[in-house]
Amino acid sequence: xxxxxxxxxxxxxxxxxxxxxxxxxxxxxxxxxxxxxxxxxxxxxxxxxxxxxxxxxxxxxxxxxxxxxxxxxxxxxxxxxxxxxxx
Numbered sequence: 095x096x097x098x099x100x101x102x103x104x105x106x107x108x109x110x111x112x113x114x115x116x117x118x119x120x121x122x123x124x125x126x127x128x129x130x131x132x133x134x135x136x137x138x139x140x141x142x143x144x145x146x147x148x149x150x151x152x153x154x155x156x157x158x159x160x161x162x163x164x165x166x167x168x169x170x171x172x173x174x175x176x177x178x179x180x181x
């Protein structure tokens with residue numbers, strides 16, 4: 095393992111997820127219910143595809159039925175996740 099200098103605390107992750115969810119709401123209209131937002135902040139999926147699918151599920155949407163929109167959400171998720179202390 096790499097040293098923990100780049101490791102994020104649970105609070106950092108929750109703040110980062112909050113920023114991502116805010117962007118998804120403002121830019122793409124994915125404004126999730128508070129319970130879903132809390133769940134994603136407390137235990138976010140660890141990869142962009144899973145996180146994207148969780149956002150669609152929280153909206154009650156099938157990501158397979160919305161290819162272009164899913165790609166837009168995934169792009170935002172991936173951009174944020176790359177900045178969460180990963181490489």
